[in-house]
Amino acid sequence: MSVETLDYECADCKLSGSNLSLGRPRYYVNFDAEVLMSVQMGYCFMGQHISAMERFPEAAEISELEAALVAARTQFAEEQRLAERNKRWWQTKVRLTDRASIISHDIASATKRLQRLRILSALLSQRVSGPRCLQCYSDQCVPLPKVPPELGYGLLDTRPILLGFRHPQCGGELSVREGIRFSMNWKPQYFDREGRPLE
Ligand SMILES: [Zn+2]
Ligand SMILES: [Zn+2]
Numbered sequence: 001m002s003v004e005t006l007d008y009e010c011a012d013c014k015l016s017g018s019n020l021s022l023g024r025p026r027y028y029v030n031f032d033a034e035v036l037m038s039v040q041m042g043y044c045f046m047g048q049h050i051s052a053m054e055r056f057p058e059a060a061e062i063s064e065l066e067a068a069l070v071a072a073r074t075q076f077a078e079e080q081r082l083a084e085r086n087k088r089w090w091q092t093k094v095r096l097t098d099r100a101s102i103i104s105h106d107i108a109s110a111t112k113r114l115q116r117l118r119i120l121s122a123l124l125s126q127r128v129s130g131p132r133c134l135q136c137y138s139d140q141c142v143p144l145p146k147v148p149p150e151l152g153y154g155l156l157d158t159r160p161i162l163l164g165f166r167h168p169q170c171g172g173e174l175s176v177r178e179g180i181r182f183s184m185n186w187k188p189q190y191f192d193r194e195g196r197p198l199e
Contacts, residue, residue, distance in 0.1 A: 012172025
């Protein structure tokens with residue numbers, strides 16, 4: 001099966017890379033629990049390659065998600081009040097409106113995400129090393145700028161877009177475009193809290 005990917009390349013040298021390996025499931029092993037790793041694309045100075053790297057959650061990410069959850073719960077309560085008001089005498093139970101069931105679904109998934117983020121940031125708060133490259137495990141790497149959201153959603157616009165990042169080795173501009181690759185049947189990979197692979 002083929003999947004859409006983002007392909008990176010340097011304008012002035014042969015450096016290239018793909019975001020395909022972002023999809024590999026990776027977990028920190030924390031006592032007997034497994035915590036899903038967050039990943040992003042990066043440039044690794046040690047290996048001089050473009051590769052997936054760890055991403056540490058930011059405090060703002062958690063507080064924004066918390067605020068969004070409060071807002072969603074308020075909305076949900078509002079919807080329920082509305083439904084209660086429109087309830088007929090013969091209805092024993094208040095039916096959720098469509099909007100309310102969408103909101104309740106959003107609340108459930110945001111709650112799950114928030115739980116994972118909290119566990120992840122607690123786990124990473126003791127971290128000594130910085131985020132690691134997931135190809136050579138060096139922590140001498142930097143995240144690449146975010147890709148414009150119109151890329152990567154199957155629109156398959158094959159024109160390359162400048163990333164706004166210069167290849168530190170040669171000074172060439174990095175660009176990104178949509179590509180197609182064969183999907184991989186990734187085996188999950190496990191890490192210690194310092195981001196070192198356990199196998
Ligand atoms: Zn280059
Ligand atoms: Zn590396």
